[in-house]
Amino acid sequence: MRTRIKFCGLTRPGDVRLAVELGVDAIGLVFAAGSPRCLTPDQGASLRSAVPPLVDAVALFMDNPGSEVEAVVRRLKPDLLQFHGSESEAFCRSFGVPFIKTVAMGGGASDAATARKRYPSASAFLLDGHAPGQPGGRGERFDWTQVPSLGRPLFLAGGLAPANVAEAVRIVRPYAVDVSSGIEGAPGLKDGGRMQSFVDEVRRADRSAPE
């Protein structure tokens, strides 16, 4: 099984081009207010145009008004939406685009127990290391031995980096890994060397997969 890779929070066309060259499966574009990686719809549209067919463009939101999500959907035509806040199932599915729902695993108050029932139409769940109500993209990991079974493909996120992603893949065997700050030189600015090392480490862990 090949672990899928999503790079999130890209802000520069050159970073998108390198991610595609490295063979990542999905590029995340952030529209969450307050994030150092937050894009305007114009910036998002320009980056989206650098994403070729067969690589997914994912638009990320955190409790944005529906009108903002709608505007990004209309402009960028993303392949997937990623919701990081307290959005309802009805809100998430109202845009007619498949969606990933984040499950907060940190702070001792995981919302994993209710996610499966609350979001029956989620295409996948993304497990992140932050506490419920907090934003992601801050490099917070959680206990990888405590991964809930949610009946949908799992994206593992939160504090992943070239130095730990192989271990994370071996323990969790997720459908995909998702990384933002762990491949950056500074918030929003991806580092080419770290991007390359991250992909190499995921592939190394894949090669060690049990038959």
Ligand SMILES: O=C(O)c1ccccc1N[C@@H]1O[C@H](COP(=O)(O)O)[C@@H](O)[C@H]1O
């Ligand atoms: O990237 C952001 O700035 C962000 C803002 C608000 C919600 C989520 C955000 N990013 C997502 O957080 C996880 C983990 O990031 P990290 O690797 O720990 O830095 C990742 O899924 C991003 O998509």
